[in-house]
Amino acid sequence: MYTYLKKPMPCEPVFKQSDYFLVILTDARHLDYTSNLSFFKTVAKHPDDACKHGDVGHTWIYLQGIKNNERIYLEGGYSGESGRLQARYFDGIMNYIDFGYANPTSEELESPRYEDNPAKYLWETQYDGFFQWGPGFHRPTYAAKVDISAEQFGRIWTFINNFYYREYSIINSQCSSFAAQVASIAGLKLNCEVHIPIDAEMKIGGQNLHFWTDPTYALLTVSSPDMIERSLMEAVREGRAEYALEWYQKAYPEAWKTRSKRWRKNITRFPARLARYLLIIS
Numbered sequence: 001m002y003t004y005l006k007k008p009m010p011c012e013p014v015f016k017q018s019d020y021f022l023v024i025l026t027d028a029r030h031l032d033y034t035s036n037l038s039f040f041k042t043v044a045k046h047p048d049d050a051c052k053h054g055d056v057g058h059t060w061i062y063l064q065g066i067k068n069n070e071r072i073y074l075e076g077g078y079s080g081e082s083g084r085l086q087a088r089y090f091d092g093i094m095n096y097i098d099f100g101y102a103n104p105t106s107e108e109l110e111s112p113r114y115e116d117n118p119a120k121y122l123w124e125t126q127y128d129g130f131f132q133w134g135p136g137f138h139r140p141t142y143a144a145k146v147d148i149s150a151e152q153f154g155r156i157w158t159f160i161n162n163f164y165y166r167e168y169s170i171i172n173s174q175c176s177s178f179a180a181q182v183a184s185i186a187g188l189k190l191n192c193e194v195h196i197p198i199d200a201e202m203k204i205g206g207q208n209l210h211f212w213t214d215p216t217y218a219l220l221t222v223s224s225p226d227m228i229e230r231s232l233m234e235a236v237r238e239g240r241a242e243y244a245l246e247w248y249q250k251a252y253p254e255a256w257k258t259r260s261k262r263w264r265k266n267i268t269r270f271p272a273r274l275a276r277y278l279l280i281i282s
Helices: 036-044 089-099 107-112 116-121 151-164 174-184 226-235 245-251 257-265 272-280
Strands: 023-027 058-069 069-079 132-133 142-148 191-196 202-203 205-210 219-222
Touching: 023 174, 023 226, 023 245, 036 191, 036 202, 058 151, 058 174, 058 226, 089 116, 116 257, 142 226, 142 245, 151 174, 174 219, 174 226, 191 226
Parallel strands: none
Antiparallel strands: 023 058, 023 142, 058 069, 069 132, 191 219, 202 205
16 A cells, blocks of 8 residues: 555655745554554554554644744644543553443442443544644654645634644544645645454454444544655645655754654553554564
């Protein structure tokens, strides 16, 4: 699915400074969406660099324009799933499998039950969403720029300021879908969705894990940084956007120098107990 990475790009990357412009940036981890097992394995151990941070990538925006006769810029994206208010998605699934509850109380831990559809937690909303300023511990693998009008700049500014960030959901409202919505205001359509088949059962590390009985949960559709990257590359090849990664590297060199330190401070989103199962068979 990543054959697009081998296609030639425009020979000379061009970035022309303009009064109003939008840059979409993505940190694509090139995960394997063939099945839930392949997806979990590549999240636990990234295929590009074999790192074990447990993230699924990130997409964010850089907006620049003129407001009240002053040049201003904004860089950031939509984030959530901190685990402070409720279990993160993968943790919630494992809690369902182990205890029968996504967010078990101490009493429920003592009296576990059986849950028919642990995968249903992927359809739940997390209530800790927020606008994260800057790249959020991420380094972009690709970036593309589009020029916008003053009117589009105003609409994007209003959209960002009025967006309801609290309700974070991997199927409806997260970093990649947010960036795609911003891009659409700028006139750039990005295809960001990918379908992930979910097996009813998987054998991992000698354990048989049950994910669903109701086939409603057999297919998960999410917006993905990997799909954003592919769509951005297509837009640059077709002349609908300008290559902007080189510009970002030069404008923000610190993002490249401090990635390892910043990663160590980041919250690992992939539960260690499932990562251990997967690495046994990797």
